[in-house]
Amino acid sequence: MVPGRALPGVGQPGAARFIDIGINLGHDSYDVDRDAVISRAEAVGVVQMVVTGATIAGSRQAIELARSRPGKLFATAGVHPHHATELTSDSVSELAELARRSEVVAVGECGLDYFRDFSPRAAQRAAFHRQLELAAGLGKPVFLHQRDAHEDFLAVLREHRKNLTAGVAHCFTSSAPELAAYLDLGLAIGITGWICDERRGAHLLPLMREIPADRLLLETDGPYLLPRDLRPKPASRRNEPAYLPHIASAVARARGESIEALALSSTAAARKLFGLPGDDPPRELLAASPASRYD
Numbered sequence: 001m002v003p004g005r006a007l008p009g010v011g012q013p014g015a016a017r018f019i020d021i022g023i024n025l026g027h028d029s030y031d032v033d034r035d036a037v038i039s040r041a042e043a044v045g046v047v048q049m050v051v052t053g054a055t056i057a058g059s060r061q062a063i064e065l066a067r068s069r070p071g072k073l074f075a076t077a078g079v080h081p082h083h084a085t086e087l088t089s090d091s092v093s094e095l096a097e098l099a100r101r102s103e104v105v106a107v108g109e110c111g112l113d114y115f116r117d118f119s120p121r122a123a124q125r126a127a128f129h130r131q132l133e134l135a136a137g138l139g140k141p142v143f144l145h146q147r148d149a150h151e152d153f154l155a156v157l158r159e160h161r162k163n164l165t166a167g168v169a170h171c172f173t174s175s176a177p178e179l180a181a182y183l184d185l186g187l188a189i190g191i192t193g194w195i196c197d198e199r200r201g202a203h204l205l206p207l208m209r210e211i212p213a214d215r216l217l218l219e220t221d222g223p224y225l226l227p228r229d230l231r232p233k234p235a236s237r238r239n240e241p242a243y244l245p246h247i248a249s250a251v252a253r254a255r256g257e258s259i260e261a262l263a264l265s266s267t268a269a270a271r272k273l274f275g276l277p278g279d280d281p282p283r284e285l286l287a288a289s290p291a292s293r294y295d
């Protein structure tokens, strides 16, 4: 699929609507054509996006983007575990000031990443604790990142869980027991184009039916994680939100449901979790629209 090329039914009134809950839209790879990236996403039914903040500067930039497109773009404010040393007792107040803004719908991304270990693990845990406290204080949900750190991640999260309103385990790529543990904690689950990778993502397919519809969210995590099975293969390795319907079709197939049903449930779930305003056409219109499959 070529980004921007309209798929049948997409973009029409009553057509499937999607929310990309994890897009690193401030990434410099989008500097040359960010407006076009947003337009291509809109053209295929991506009606809202949550722009990920992964550093204090990046969170500031995500907020600026959200301010430029009110009601369409929203931001998270947080410090990714890769940058955990950035979050000192001084800078946490700066992050708190950002996270308080109305454009910010979640604190994060925050969590633990022992796969890359770009920051010392003790610093990662400290930054994670601080951000969970911040989210609890603000009553905002958390946008969570975890890689190869499941046990410590759960331990930290369990300490704070009762104070947190909600959260999403973004870019879930793990196993059934980890999924069960997250669901048990009441988390929503973010699914990316990892599921489109026939080598690394096949284990995710049977897990899709285990996720309750009201807790399954979709994300591209662009510019990262370009779906591997796009045909024709895009010239660029850069992922973008216009590929979200492609990811949705893989998830819908794995769940044995229509893409329209997944679009409705995942959009409602994202709006509920992040408190996003709705822009849906009347339900009758959706019900009357012809069923289409565009996978």
Ligand SMILES: [Zn+2]
Pocket (backbone or CB within 6 Å): 109, 144, 145, 146, 170, 171
């Ligand atoms: Zn992440």
